[in-house]
Amino acid sequence: MNDERNFRSQYYEKVGFRCVEEKRSIETLLKDQPVDEKKLTNFSLRMTLPAAYRTLVWKLLLGITPRHPGAREYAHQQQVLMYEDLWSTLQALRLAQEFISITPGALALPVSEPYDQGKAPKPRHYLMMWLISNAKLLFNPLAQLRTHNNKCFLLIAERFVTMYKDPLDVYLMCSALWEDIEKNKAAIEGAIQDASGMIKKDNETLHQHLMKVGFFSSNIPQSFCQSLFCGIFPESAAEKVLDKVVAGCYKVLGYVLTALLTYLQCSLMMCGSANEMCIELNKLSEKGADVVVSSSMEQWHKVAITGTQKGVSSATN
Template sequence: MAEPDPQRNFRSAYYEKVGFRGVEEKKSLEILLKDNPLDVEKLSTFSQRFPLPSMYRIHVWKVLLGILPSHSDSHTLVAGYRREQYLDILQALEVMRFVHSATPPTHVYLRMFQLESRTLPRRCDTTDPDEEDEDFLAVGRAMEEIADDPVDCYWLIKCFVNQFNNKFGDSIPHLPKSLEHYLSQEESRLLNHLKNMGALEQLPYNLWFRRCFAGCLPESSLQRVWDKVISGSCKILVFVAVEILLSYKIMLMGMNRPEGVVSFLCKIPQENTDAIVTKAIDLWHKYCGTPMHSV
């Protein structure tokens, strides 16, 4: 059995101490991405355990969402098909005059999604977006900041929304109760305060759980949360919400009107969200453990 490499161990410890813990993880991910076919389960497990390096995030998301197949030698061909399909749908919407050159990209993506899912309204029936459409648009605006290419952006939004609804749709109504449970474990005084003023049932659950914090967290923090959602966990959303409440405990404890609480939580300060997400992920691992599959 080979002796441990003290120099390598020192490097790993040093990298972690100075904030470069991702160096070793990046190497592990690069090894996984050389497999052909790609092991989707191992990629999912990696994404559950570690933040994805930004240079690989879009690629891994596309594999996990099924936009690209596990066989790497087919990626170029499939990417070409995805682009052709995108252009065909866009052209159809232009011919039907549902979109034009001045239509905001996120609204174009919404119409494309509706056309593909056979929910496109008749032009005479088009009205303001309903709540479900607004959820889609919020996710779309956030994804626009993460993915540069409009073709990638559309497919990521579409497959993210579909996967989320299909996989977690039945779980979403139960997430507020989960939040109440974990908040009672971490800070019962805050929970009781929110209950007593009538704010608990009015918390922005739709923003947090239906939109997966799109429009609440900046994209630099949001994508670390979406790593976990895309790789198979909607429970991470609960712990982000819990950590937001814990982070602003003093401020919330000083409020006595539920509308003030909701107004603040819908527009939390953006400067410390990375720390909030880091603590939320630690809390998630504390209560839910980490995946045990080997990576």
């Protein structure tokens, strides 16, 4: 049976219909009751998630949607109530008045209302709601938004605002993903060290210049990796990175950072400081982002899936 499946997969890939096999595979996994999280994780690591199922898979892996279908409606109802409470709290604290008038006794933006870009919460409001839910909102919230960690949250929120129309989805995805990032800061630091090592091995000239200007000793690599490159990648490129990170593979960020620095080597070599490099990195074009992500995923896949260097465990943790 495995031989038959492998032959079919190879055939689909050769004729350009690999997505057909991927769609059938993910549909089979999602029919399990409850959904097998381990199988879903393995699929996300090995394949590109079909767009039609990406949101559901992310929600399942991030713990937003219960793995058992029977519990999903109740969970959603509770999430709606939680969101409404947080939004009302933001209003009561007079932190939501910048873009919407407040009607006494009424929720400013009910989740059930059609999406209206003019009324939708801004990224900073999603951050403040998350801070409230975790009892972390300080006396001066506007100053709090300027901290390094919170800037990274805002970049992620800005990307999700363009990806989802429902404010509830934006809040739940941002919150769950950010909490996962907070738990995996050590893995992110490890990915940055991996990037430095890979560049030193393959491109000594670039590595020496990066070290000379203090790029790796600055907080710039952390900012890009901790924000999952959402500030410079368009939606299509960001989704491919998020597929792996949501599946628990923060090590892939090291490959993305390596590909990014290598792709922009010519302009980076002209920079005399880490801050100048940051400006250049933020100029990355949409086409450049696609090249960077494709290159990094190809290299990561060779190491993580085919095990051509250190094997599966070293590249997927």
